[in-house]
Amino acid sequence: MLKSEIIGELENWYAENKRPLPWRSNPEPYRVWLAEIVFQQTRIQQGMGHYLRILERFPNVEALAQAHEDEVLKLWEGLGYYSRGRNLLKAAKIISTLGEFPTSATEWQKLPGVGPYTSAAISSVVNNEKIALVDGNVSRVLARVFLIDDDIRSSKTQKELQHLAQKIIDQTDQPGNINQALMELGALICSPKKPKCPVCPINNHCELLLHKEDPNKFPYKSPPPPKTQRDFHWLWASESNYLLLKKRNESDIWQGLFELPSLQNPKKKYPAAKIIHKGTHILSHQRIQYYIWDIKKWESIPQEFKAFALNEELPALPRPLQKFFEN
DNA sequence: GTCCGGAAGT
DNA sequence: ACTTCCGGAC
Numbered sequence: 001m002l003k004s005e006i007i008g009e010l011e012n013w014y015a016e017n018k019r020p021l022p023w024r025s026n027p028e029p030y031r032v033w034l035a036e037i038v039f040q041q042t043r044i045q046q047g048m049g050h051y052l053r054i055l056e057r058f059p060n061v062e063a064l065a066q067a068h069e070d071e072v073l074k075l076w077e078g079l080g081y082y083s084r085g086r087n088l089l090k091a092a093k094i095i096s097t098l099g100e101f102p103t104s105a106t107e108w109q110k111l112p113g114v115g116p117y118t119s120a121a122i123s124s125v126v127n128n129e130k131i132a133l134v135d136g137n138v139s140r141v142l143a144r145v146f147l148i149d150d151d152i153r154s155s156k157t158q159k160e161l162q163h164l165a166q167k168i169i170d171q172t173d174q175p176g177n178i179n180q181a182l183m184e185l186g187a188l189i190c191s192p193k194k195p196k197c198p199v200c201p202i203n204n205h206c207e208l209l210l211h212k213e214d215p216n217k218f219p220y221k222s223p224p225p226p227k228t229q230r231d232f233h234w235l236w237a238s239e240s241n242y243l244l245l246k247k248r249n250e251s252d253i254w255q256g257l258f259e260l261p262s263l264q265n266p267k268k269k270y271p272a273a274k275i276i277h278k279g280t281h282i283l284s285h286q287r288i289q290y291y292i293w294d295i296k297k298w299e300s301i302p303q304e305f306k307a308f309a310l311n312e313e314l315p316a317l318p319r320p321l322q323k324f325f326e327n
Numbered sequence: 328g329t330c331c332g333g334a335a336g337t
Numbered sequence: 338a339c340t341t342c343c344g345g346a347c
Contacts, residue, residue: 041332046345080343083335115334136332155338192331193347225340251336253342283343284332319344 006145006205007172013201014181017188019044022052024180029101029126030061033108036118037088041081044187050079064089065096073256073316080319082256087113105131116162124169125176132165133179134158137186143219144190147207152219190215224284232290234260234321236276239297243325244305245315253283258315260292261302270295281320290320 018024021044023031038051054075058064064072069089076085091111095101102108104127109119120133134142139152142161150157165182172178189196195215197203208218236243245258266273270293277292308314314325 039332040334041343043331043345078344080345081333083342084333087334113334117333251341255342281344282328285341285343 004171006202007168007178009201009205010178010181010185011172011174014177014184018180018184019188022055027125029122031055032122032126033091033101033114033118034088036121037084037113038079040084040118042079047079050075058092061092061095061101064092067092069256070315074313077257077316077322078319082254082316084113086256087111101126103127105129121179124179128174128176130169130172130175132162132169132175133183134161134165135183137183137190138165138179140192140219141182141186141190144195144208144215145202145206147211147213147218149218149220151222153222227282227285227287229287229289232262232288232320233264233266234262234290234292235266235270235273235295236260236292237296237298238276238294242307242309243314244298244302245308245317246302246305247315253286254318256316257318259318259321261305266293266295269299272296277324279320281318288320292324 021035023035034055035051038047038054054072057071057075058067067089069086072085072089073082076082079085091113094111102111103123105119105123108114108122109116114122117133117135120129120131121135123129124131124133139158139161142148142164143152146164148157148160150160152158168182169175169178185200185202189200193216197206197209197215200206203209208215244261246261248254248257248259263269273293273295275291276294279290281288281290310325317325
């Protein structure tokens with residue numbers, strides 16, 4: 001059932017069609033690790049600018065290990081999932097202390113921010129380890145090629161896909177290339193919508209095509225949990241020439257980023273306050289209505305806040321605030 | 328409005 | 338095993 005020609009087709013297709021990405025031409029552990037962290041949950045186009053800026057500012061793990069978290073988060077600003085940036089720094093300090101990079105997926109996975117996917121991706125590419133990875137692209141490719149109609153979100157299905165992927169990787173002496181080929185195929189050909197089946201290198205092995213099924217219906221994904229709704233009321237005093245910002249520390253979104261002072265009901269303390277900007281910010285799990293109030297003048301300066309001149313570089317801000325202060 | 332994508336906390 | 342963490346493309 002698992003035809004070996006598939007491997008050869010994938011190897012050839014990948015050699016001819018892979019995108020020329022910076023860590024592919026020079027797959028040092030540092031560059032591959034950084035790429036895998038930046039591009040978790042992130043499209044290449046969206047994260048490439050961030051990746052290049054981080055690599056330029058911190059050309060190696062020793063340079064990164066000495067960074068301050070605020071600077072890493074500033075470089076991460078706008079990418080989302082900020083625990084990736086915080087864990088990147090933690091892991092850099094660990095690697096720097098060890099004096100060398102891990103050399104197996106098991107060792108890589110001990111680092112913060114490195115899970116099953118990332119450890120397999122790095123070790124198969126850097127160390128030629130025969131270890132399979134299953135990311136969103138690979139899930140979709142395998143579900144279509146092998147006509148798997150189970151819920152792609154369930155951990156049971158993910159386990160089965162992991163097993164299936166490992167059977168493929170066991171048959172190749174180029175695990176890094178086959179892992180990347182499956183991901184690249186999912187990104188370039190076997191896309192979520194309108195897959196380019198006519199030019200797919202393994203279309204004659206694809207169960208979905210052989211059964212004349214509709215690719216848009218695979219894989220099946222159960223609906224996500226409902227979003228929680230919340231409001232943010234941020235305060236800004238137009239008559240002062242600085243901004244008050246405080247680091248977000250709680251176990252909540254945007255941890256480590258800075259934000260304006262907030263009040264549940266600004267009108268109570270500042271009856272003359274006016275909303276100068278409002279918007280909706282959507283996360284996968286929250287729907288945020290946010291309001292920025294002009295209170296003209298501070299009644300009293302909240303102690304825990306730091307003042308930043310408006311013309312100096314601001315620390316990392318949540319995306320809605322970053323967009324607001326861009327203008 | 329719709330969809331997409333890994334790790335960690337619990 | 339389930340929930341919480343982001344932002345952008347379409």
